[in-house]
Amino acid sequence: MEHELGRSAPTHKRWDATIAPAVRVQPGDVVHFATREVSDGAITRHSTAPDLAGVVLEDMYPLAGPVHVEGAEPGDALAVEVLQLRTGDWGWAAILPGAGLLPAGEFTEPYLRILELRDRTTTPLCDGVEIPIEPFLGTMGVTPAGARDVPVPPPHTGGGNIDCRHLTAGSRLLLPVFEPGALFSAGDAHAAQGDGEVAITGIECDMAFSLRFDLIKDARIPAPQMSRGPGSLTPRVDGGGWYATFGVEPDLMEASRAAVRAMIEHLVTQRGLTREDAYVLCSLAGDLKITEVVDAPNWMVGCYMPDAVFTR
């Protein structure tokens, strides 16, 4: 059976087990959703950087749902098949000083880019840089056990704001169920994002999306898991090569920062980007990989940038 939770359906901005389900579905059912971009309208296609000051965290993350899946019980896994994702006509990406991986002292001013998405397979970030559009939902999750007024931004073991760029159409997400009915919600759509989402945004956009729900009884998974069908995890950029910068530090977070700083410096000196566009590009198309995590006391994290984003 198919259900509709369109743009006029109510959204919610907290994880809370007392929120009445927006729809009740059977395992195997499909729900068609539509959500606004993560600022819920505070940023428009005409916004400029000063408008970022008006974005209030508590008013962000409008989520569609909760979806109550009949028969879902704690200990089960909710299987969410991503059937279709259709972005809105435009999106935004930003630097919010202090909110990303790099400290506020390194990027002191808000920075905003509006990106066109309509009828496109790539979108220009700046002169000479085209970002492949690969939509996914930044937030898909079940309601945490007994949740009351829990903020959406931190991901949890039931998923939520997981920002996993590989959850594109055709993929399948498994989530542990904590509340009867699972109480699944989703939103925070991205038209593109690199592993890490280092500057704190992907290309934030409206999305119409269709998900199929199923149950795996008594699966007892500890946190989200996912599967995808055959093919590279980076199909849109494999036509080009790669450049990677590494951080070598006794802390994975510091190693990640060092890798991103080195990539920003590389993009500025070798590709002519501004520092701001370089940081945003890392967030939209750079992938953080843990290269080595066992040769104490130093770990190594790489920031991998595909050459395919550069048009010259």
Next chain:
Amino acid sequence: MEHELGRSAPTHKRWDATIAPAVRVQPGDVVHFATREVSDGAITRHSTAPDLAGVVLEDMYPLAGPVHVEGAEPGDALAVEVLQLRTGDWGWAAILPGAGLLPAGEFTEPYLRILELRDRTTTPLCDGVEIPIEPFLGTMGVTPAGARDVPVPPPHTGGGNIDCRHLTAGSRLLLPVFEPGALFSAGDAHAAQGDGEVAITGIECDMAFSLRFDLIKDARIPAPQMSRGPGSLTPRVDGGGWYATFGVEPDLMEASRAAVRAMIEHLVTQRGLTREDAYVLCSLAGDLKITEVVDAPNWMVGCYMPDAVFTR
């Protein structure tokens, strides 16, 4: 010009700026090397798990070199082009309790697998699992500034034991130069390894390899960087799909551990592997990615396993 540092050439097991160069080369020169696997002969193709007790860390990591590159000065980058890599006939992979990502209490016994490499493109790890052979050098580095008797295992900003699986033939590694002549050494070859090398070994093997050296004057890079030509970073496994398990924790190291634990559990329950083979498989073919590192206070790390390693 081409140079030879074959298996009879002396090796060294420390970073030390006082070690006499094994060869002096000009920028543009090629050196043909051969190194023994990382235990330097303590493990043989006939070894069994109890023999791991005889492996002494100080006697490991026989490195070929140092290569003195004429004209290299602090502030330059040494460019190392990986021209050719040819594994020995066999390799080994192990669990050394307490030495990998997971604490000693979770894997209490040494575990050893000998893997055949000769005339193969994949090698069986256990029943139903074939590891694609994708050779690279676990250790390539320049001598740290003023180094005296510095152990090889921890990587440093001049590289060394970086265990970057993407440095296959055709790739190019850039290393900051700290000592005049760069004093480059390499070894610790792997026939395969996943991002993270979580159980602390790849497929450890002998290797014959050819590297071309060049200089980028005054490049002032802070740590290793690399580039590769066009194509997926995982060409050997893209014919199949992917399964990923995630850890969601307020610490990236703990998130990595949670992701690997979940993958081991998945491989045991869904694929029928022993816990030991599952952990080793994570080390040889699982890739750690940082999915999200900005949604405080929880970060998310994924362990990605390619379906292509499973033959049934």
